[in-house]
Amino acid sequence: MPEAISLSDRFYTEGEYPCPVCRHGRITAMPLMEVFACHFCQHIFTTNFEKQLLKMADSQLPLTWYWNGKNWKGIQRESAELGWSYAISAIAFIILPTAIIGLGSYLFPPLPDSPLSWLPLFWTILTFIAHLFCLLWLIIEYYQLPIFLYFRAIRRRLVGN
Ligand SMILES: [Zn+2]
Incomplete structure (x- = not known):
């Protein structure tokens, strides 16, 4: 439930979060851009702060994660x-x-x-x-x-x- 998450734990544009792909780097918002990027694996993600979602942008796969306040939860793909x-x-x-x-x-x-x-x-x-x-x-x-x-x-x- 997104309502249960306190404001400081929310996924928002100023924050820094663990990378769900490599699980090693941190992702932060790229300056002047609407996307997040990982400094380690260099993957790029689009965001949906309303739904607390992170979507991988540089892959053909629809890989999406939901931020539960502490870590990313993978959202099951249709396939x-x-x-x-x-x-x-x-x-x-x-x-x-x-x-x-x-x-x-x-x-x-x-x-x-x-x-x-x-x-x-x-x-x-x-x-x-x-x-x-x-x-x-x-x-x-x-x-x-x-x-x-x-x-x-x-x-x-x-x-x-
Ligand atoms: Zn990464």
């Missing part, structure tokens, strides 16, 4: 019910090619003392890793996760700079 079919496709994308190659080398095993007898197993594992990598990359791109900025922040912290 949420597609989740299961995506999950099944993702698993099939990894399992099927791996299974086909694994089955091939199982049905037609190499001669045990041939110099390339390690290749079928290696190829099966490589197929699995390559497809897993494709999927992870898609997820990172889909949610616009600032993965390289995370690595840079971790490195900065380790180096102590």
